[in-house]
Amino acid sequence: MAELSAKKTRWNEWVLEKLFFFCAFVSVITTAAVIFILLEETLTFFETVPVLEFLTGTRWTPLLEPKHYGILPLVAGTMLIVMGAAIVALPIGVASAIFLSEYASHRARSIIKPILEILAGIPTVVYGYFALTFITPGLRVILPDTQIFNAASAAIVVGIMVLPMVASLCDDALRAVPASLRHGGYSLGATSFEVTTRIVVPAGLSGIFAAFVLAVSRAIGETMAVTLAAGATPNLTANPLESIQTMTAYIVQVSLGDTPSGSLTYQTLFAVASVLFVSTLMLNILGTWVMRRFREVYE
Amino acid sequence: MSDQTPILNAKDLSIFYGDNEAVKSISLPIFEKKITAIIGPSGCGKSTFLRSLNRMNDFIDGVSHHGEILYRDQDLYADSVDPVEARLRIGMVFQKANPFPKSIYRNIAWGPNINQLGGNLDLRVENALKQAALWDEVADRLDDSALNLSGGQQQRLCIARALAMEPEVILMDEPCSALDPISTLAIEDLIEELKAKYTIVIVTHNMQQAARVSDYTAFMENGVLVEFGETDQVFTRPKEKRTEEYVTGRFG
Ligand SMILES: Nc1ncnc2c1ncn2[C@@H]1O[C@H](COP(=O)(O)OP(=O)(O)O)[C@@H](O)[C@H]1O
Ligand SMILES: [Mg+2]
Numbered sequence: 001m002a003e004l005s006a007k008k009t010r011w012n013e014w015v016l017e018k019l020f021f022f023c024a025f026v027s028v029i030t031t032a033a034v035i036f037i038l039l040e041e042t043l044t045f046f047e048t049v050p051v052l053e054f055l056t057g058t059r060w061t062p063l064l065e066p067k068h069y070g071i072l073p074l075v076a077g078t079m080l081i082v083m084g085a086a087i088v089a090l091p092i093g094v095a096s097a098i099f100l101s102e103y104a105s106h107r108a109r110s111i112i113k114p115i116l117e118i119l120a121g122i123p124t125v126v127y128g129y130f131a132l133t134f135i136t137p138g139l140r141v142i143l144p145d146t147q148i149f150n151a152a153s154a155a156i157v158v159g160i161m162v163l164p165m166v167a168s169l170c171d172d173a174l175r176a177v178p179a180s181l182r183h184g185g186y187s188l189g190a191t192s193f194e195v196t197t198r199i200v201v202p203a204g205l206s207g208i209f210a211a212f213v214l215a216v217s218r219a220i221g222e223t224m225a226v227t228l229a230a231g232a233t234p235n236l237t238a239n240p241l242e243s244i245q246t247m248t249a250y251i252v253q254v255s256l257g258d259t260p261s262g263s264l265t266y267q268t269l270f271a272v273a274s275v276l277f278v279s280t281l282m283l284n285i286l287g288t289w290v291m292r293r294f295r296e297v298y299e
Numbered sequence: 300m301s302d303q304t305p306i307l308n309a310k311d312l313s314i315f316y317g318d319n320e321a322v323k324s325i326s327l328p329i330f331e332k333k334i335t336a337i338i339g340p341s342g343c344g345k346s347t348f349l350r351s352l353n354r355m356n357d358f359i360d361g362v363s364h365h366g367e368i369l370y371r372d373q374d375l376y377a378d379s380v381d382p383v384e385a386r387l388r389i390g391m392v393f394q395k396a397n398p399f400p401k402s403i404y405r406n407i408a409w410g411p412n413i414n415q416l417g418g419n420l421d422l423r424v425e426n427a428l429k430q431a432a433l434w435d436e437v438a439d440r441l442d443d444s445a446l447n448l449s450g451g452q453q454q455r456l457c458i459a460r461a462l463a464m465e466p467e468v469i470l471m472d473e474p475c476s477a478l479d480p481i482s483t484l485a486i487e488d489l490i491e492e493l494k495a496k497y498t499i500v501i502v503t504h505n506m507q508q509a510a511r512v513s514d515y516t517a518f519m520e521n522g523v524l525v526e527f528g529e530t531d532q533v534f535t536r537p538k539e540k541r542t543e544e545y546v547t548g549r550f551g
Contacts, residue, residue: 180397181399183397184457187461188386188409188414188464190410194413202401203400
């Protein structure tokens with residue numbers, strides 16, 4: 001037998017390895033840079049406006065005199081949209097997913113599933129006009145006090161917007177539950193309703209929560225449709241029939257204007273973005289925690 | 300054979316997957332408080348037949364039945380029969396253990412709970428686990444996840460889960476096929492003991508197992524029932540040549 005040959009340097013592997021490392025490195029560096037700039041500008045902003053005033057102030061008028069820099073109105077506006085959208089999207093989304101995965105025939109599924117994916121791809125501006133021309137007039141018929149621009153209409157349309165995603169992801173989560181568990185339930189004299197609600201849904205809960213977290217993140221980030229339907233009035237209110245402004249909508253509003261870089265108004269962008277960043281971060285942490293906590297692991 | 304009336308009785312039963320006839324005109328009685336073993340090569344239709352006995356085939360697309368299965372003289376597939384109630388009386392243990400991703404306690408309590416069987420639930424859980432010879436191993440960790448149990452324990456948990464419903468018949472589809480020899484023996488002993496209270500139908504491809512535990516044996520091949528009789532007779536004095544070849548291990 002011949003001797004084992006000497007170790008070879010495989011250049012192509014070496015190059016690929018370095019390339020992959022470089023790609024990973026670039027994405028980490030860009031993220032770090034974004035966070036760094038965000039922090040830096042935010043800290044500069046806090047040299048002029050005290051943190052406490054920013055976090056607890058109830059008026060947000062950086063573009064008008066007298067200027068006030070209290071972020072609560074924007075936070076309240078965002079919460080109104082997120083909660084409204086969640087109320088619309090989560091129950092209907094889960095119910096549709098249950099229908100799709102547990103009751104729909106193959107044929108019905110093969111028609112509905114692609115439709116959901118198409119709905120999820122419609123540009124958000126279209127949803128915005130849908131809200132303005134359809135939902136708002138509808139609301140004003142039922143509740144005549146409703147303002148032309150109002151949070152409810154925006155929340156409903158954002159709910160409709162994320163609904164296909166919620167339904168589709170929850171459907172995936174439910175279908176991932178092994179058939180053997182369903183059969184186990186049926187063999188114990190359970191009806192399909194009992195199998196669905198007491199085996200399949202609990203077993204798919206972690207996936208359902210994942211869908212919820214994604215839906216809420218999207219609702220927080222949604223800008224275009226919300227600006228169109230809810231207007232641009234920073235407003236500390238819990239009344240969904242009034243016009244409001246969300247954090248992202250404010251950022252867009254200022255970015256589109258001719259705000260000189262380095263000005264205080266310019267820095268508000270970063271301060272608001274930091275709040276946005278921290279809330280989505282906390283949401284993700286909460287989501288991960290909830291998923292671990294409620295997870296029913298099946299092999 | 301026996302002069303008892305059967306608790307389940309297949310008459311000229313054929314089962315189709317679409318056009319594929321997986322079970323062909325089988326007539327087979329299942330006697331009460333006896334153990335009936337169904338043996339035969341892989342793919343001969345044992346599981347398909349077994350699932351028809353508690354209407355679990357209802358959950359497989361494209362399955363159709365011809366002929367009838369009588370449950371105490373009542374046609375199991377009559378429109379007036381509620382399949383959910385049929386499964387309540389005719390329980391099932393599957394080939395692969397399928398515990399729910401819940402605690403040991405909640406696995407057993409699940410069926411009695413949704414069917415509101417009443418009585419003391421703790422006691423029911425304890426009895427079921429004792430009958431399944433699992434109580435001693437899990438008594439101090441009933442709130443642990445069932446998925447932390449070993450394969451053999453999981454299968455005994457599934458048996459306990461079926462027993463907690465106090466069914467009349469328990470169908471077992473190769474319950475030991477994924478288990479080690481020691482767990483297999485434990486489950487065989489268990490089946491022997493259960494005979495006093497339950498009617499058991501067990502599918503197995505393990506001839507020794509069929510010979511050891513059963514009172515009656517049915518031998519199937521290619522969807523056809525080749526021979527049915529008392530286990531002693533089928534194994535020692537088979538009437539059919541094919542049966543003899545199969546039980547003595549001479550295939551082909
Ligand atoms: N879900 C199914 N869909 C279509 N054909 C099936 C299905 N399950 C089993 N079959 C077919 O029916 C026949 C009998 O299968 P099965 O009852 O599982 O046999 P066994 O349990 O004896 O191994 C096989 O030919 C198999 O291919
Ligand atoms: Mg089988």
